[in-house]
Each structure stands twice: as structure tokens, then as C-alpha cells.
Amino acid sequence: MITSFILRALEGRILVAVAILLGVAALVPMLNLLMPAGSPFHVPTYVMALMGKYLCYALLALALDLVWGYCGILSLGHGAFFALGGYAMGMYLMRQIGSRGVYGNPILPDFMVFLNWKELPWFWHGFDMFWFAMIMVLVVPGLLAFVFGWFAFRSRVNGVYLSIITQAMTYALLLAFFRNDMGFGGNNGLTDFKEIVGYSVQADGTRAVLFALSAIMLALCLVIASAIVRSKYGKVLVGVRDAESRTRFLGYRVENIKLFAFVVSAMMAGIAGALFVPQVGIINPGEFAPANSIEVVIWTAVGGRGTLIGPIIGAIVVNFGKSFFTGAFPELWLFALGGLFVATTLFLPKGIVGTVQQVMKNRREHRAAREKSTVALADASAQAAE
Numbered sequence: 115m116i117t118s119f120i121l122r123a124l125e126g127r128i129l130v131a132v133a134i135l136l137g138v139a140a141l142v143p144m145l146n147l148l149m150p151a152g153s154p155f156h157v158p159t160y161v162m163a164l165m166g167k168y169l170c171y172a173l174l175a176l177a178l179d180l181v182w183g184y185c186g187i188l189s190l191g192h193g194a195f196f197a198l199g200g201y202a203m204g205m206y207l208m209r210q211i212g213s214r215g216v217y218g219n220p221i222l223p224d225f226m227v228f229l230n231w232k233e234l235p236w237f238w239h240g241f242d243m244f245w246f247a248m249i250m251v252l253v254v255p256g257l258l259a260f261v262f263g264w265f266a267f268r269s270r271v272n273g274v275y276l277s278i279i280t281q282a283m284t285y286a287l288l289l290a291f292f293r294n295d296m297g298f299g300g301n302n303g304l305t306d307f308k309e310i311v312g313y314s315v316q317a318d319g320t321r322a323v324l325f326a327l328s329a330i331m332l333a334l335c336l337v338i339a340s341a342i343v344r345s346k347y348g349k350v351l352v353g354v355r356d357a358e359s360r361t362r363f364l365g366y367r368v369e370n371i372k373l374f375a376f377v378v379s380a381m382m383a384g385i386a387g388a389l390f391v392p393q394v395g396i397i398n399p400g401e402f403a404p405a406n407s408i409e410v411v412i413w414t415a416v417g418g419r420g421t422l423i424g425p426i427i428g429a430i431v432v433n434f435g436k437s438f439f440t441g442a443f444p445e446l447w448l449f450a451l452g453g454l455f456v457a458t459t460l461f462l463p464k465g466i467v468g469t470v471q472q473v474m475k476n477r478r479e480h481r482a483a484r485e486k487s488t489v490a491l492a493d494a495s496a497q498a499a500e
Contacts (some may be wrong), residue, residue, distance in 0.1 A: 128340045131423050132333045139329035143322035159318050162325050163393050164437065167428045169328040170390040173335055175413040176427035177382035180339050182347065182411070183420030185375045186355035188273075191280030192383050193407035194287050195255035197397070200385025201291075202254055204304035204397040205238060206247035207315070211308050224306070226300045235297045244311055251388040252381045259380030260373065267376075269370035272358070281404050288402035303398025304391075315392050326388045332426070333381050339422055342378070351375060412455050418465025427466060 142157055142165065149156040174196050181187040213220040217227040221234055240246040262283060266276060294300035313320045353361040354368055362368045391397045400406075409432075417428020427497050432454070439447040462469050 124147075125340070125344070127423055128336060130411060131336060131426070133328045135336070136331040139326040139333075140240060142329075143326050143388065146322055147318060158403060159321055163321055166321070166325040166328045167390060167395045169325070169332050170386045170393070171410075171413065171433055172333045172426040173328070173386035173389070173431040174240070174383050174410055175417065176332070176335060176422065177379045177386065177430040178410050178414050179419055179422060179425040180342070180379045180382070181372075181375050182414060182421075183425075184343050184351050184355060185372055186358075187372060187376065188277045189280045189376075189379075190277045190404065190407045190411065191284040192379070192410055193381070193404070194284040194385035195259060195380040196387040196390070196406075197287070197291075197399075199251045199387030200256045200296060200391040200397040200401060201304070202241075202247055202250040202384070203388035203391045204307075205241040205298075207307040207392060208304050209242040210310065211306065215306070220458055223299075223304075224301065226297070229253060229294055231297075233276035238297070242249060243489055248388070251384050252258070255380040255384035256377050259377045263373045263376040267372045270369075273358050281407065284402055284404050288404075289400050291399040291402060294405075298386030299398070300328050301399065303396060303400075305396040305398075307392065310392055315395070321393065324389065324492075328393070331385055332387060335385070335424070338378075339382075342375075343422070347374075401496055409451075412451065412458075414465075416454065416458050416462075416465055418468035418471075420470070421465070421467040424465045431466075 118317070142162055145157040146159060147153055151158075175190060178189060178192050179197075181189055208223045211223065215224040215227075217224050219227050222231060224291055226234070241250070261279075266279065271279065289298055291298050291303075291381055292301055298304070307315045309315055310320065313323075315321075317476050341453050343351065350361065350371055354366075354371055358368055361371075387397075387401070410429075413429040414425040417426065418424025432451075435450070435454075436447060439450055443450075458465065464472055
């Protein structure tokens, strides 16, 4: 059953995308570790880390596309799930510092010693174990999505109202995590990481493994998302997007269908956040900022929502442009981002991939119509000759 579920997902475009991601996961670390620094084929560590960050953003955009592109849920709060996954990873990394911190406390992180905390809060227990932290990476965003979705979908909150309350949720978490008494580092967040599973976070080999894991997890989540949308459940999911009332009238529990997709999407976003944190070296409340969630929507729209591959391309293209423009024209980047979204809405409403697919579909239909007319004309000529 699982095999057929996976094979159903590996249709042409998805299979090519997965092959490319797995190839990148193997090739880029090899070029970083095996090629000498002076070689034209050498990939510098900072470039690999930047590409790894792009892959994490691509996974976040893919998570949003699962609910927005296929279920019609425009979430402006996926940055919260991303940040929660990042905080779960950050808490594990902070526990690994031990007595090597500034204050030398083997149990309490430095910010707790600075704030005169006497003991470790209960919700920090267990994060010294990697397996526990990885479970929390999935459970915390998934649990928040479940509770939020349970009330929102059963109250039949839809459209712009749902988007607004997802953004309100994100902003509420932003304000909460800014507080020092929350126990998450306040404004400064969690940083100064030393090692992960016994290996230095700053080592080239560790960064290469983190990059490879980012690409592999993106490929795996792409397969999972593809399998979901190509299954019978996926067809019902699209039905909810296009005609929710009719789907409900047919007897489907629409709120459960939405809830499943929302929770799976939140877990994917949590994984992206967990991979993001050790590569950038910090997690702070700024990741909860509503503007971050809006940017994810822009990535998805630019790439093409409802295509799975499109949001991945959109996230990489837009963030590459952001890295370039913020260095070359820092004062113009926000205007360029806004202009890009407006231009996409006006001229590429289906995004990059969606537009390409539409052009190819139109060409196939035109070719088929032309061949059909040619055959009809030949038949008419034959009949006239008789």
C-alpha cells in the first residue's frame, strides 16, 4: 500500500524534480569538501549555507502550497509553524552548549543565567536528547495547527477572515516570544550554538550534511505532497477548494479534510524551520513577523500555486533576487518585491510554472485541433474524389 502510494506520486515532473534535488544533495557537498579552494568547481561554504537556506524556504513554500494551492486556505501564519520548528531545534542546540557558555552553567543557557533563573523550566526538559527534539519539531507546529484548525474549520471560518486570524495568531506568538519571562531568550532569541549530535556546527563537514539533509527532506516532502494531492483524498481536497458547499452537500466532512492538510502542512513548515536554524546560527522572535508569512505567499504565487514544483522555484528565485538586490540596491528591495508581486498578479496570475503549463497545454490542444482538421479535410477531399 505504501509502495503504491509513493509510486502514484512519482509522475513525470515530480520524478525529475526529486532526481534534481537528490543530485544537488550529493553534488554540492562533494564540490565543497573535495575540490580545493582555488578550483573553479569549488563551492564555498558560505554559498552552500546560503543555498541550504533557500532550500529551507522552498520547503516552507511547498508546505503553504499544499493548503493554499490545493485546499484554498490562504494562510498568513505559516511563518509561525516555521519558527516553532526552529525554536525546537534551537532549544536542543542550546542544551548542547553545556558548560561552554559564557557563564559556564552546565544546565541553564546563558540568557537564563543572565536573567537570574534558578532552574530549568519544565518545557526545556528532554531537549538535551536529539530524538526528543526532532519529535517536538513535528509535534509542536502540528499541535498548534490542529488546535487552531479544529476551532476555525468547525466554525466555518473561510476566505479573508481565516487569513486574518492566521496572521493574528502569528503576531500574538511574536509578542509572546519577545517577553523575557517566556523562557525563549526574549528579543535576542537563541544563538551561539556549538555542536549538533556531537559535531561542530561551524565545521564544513557539518554544514555539508545539513545542506544535503535540506535537499533530501525537500525531495521527501515533495513526494509526500504529490502523493497526497494525487490520491482520492487529494481529489476531494481540490473539490473543497473549488466548491466547498457542494462537497459538503455530497456528505464529506469538509472540516476534517481541511484539518488534515493543515496539520501536515504545519509539520512540513516545522521541518523547514528546524533545518534552517543550525545553518543560519540563530532563531529569534523576528521569524514570527507577519511580513515573513506574507513573503511565503509571494514565493508561492510567483512560482505558481497548485503546482508543487512552482513554489520551490518561486522561493529560490525570489530569495536569490533578494540576496542580490539587498547587496546591490538595499533601499530598492522592498519596492522590487512589491512590484514583482503586482506584476505576477497582472501578467502571470498562474505563476511561472502555471503559465508554462498553460502554454504547453494550449500548444497541445492547438496541435490536436490542427491534426483533426487536417484529417477531416483529407477525408472530405477523398469523398469528393469518389
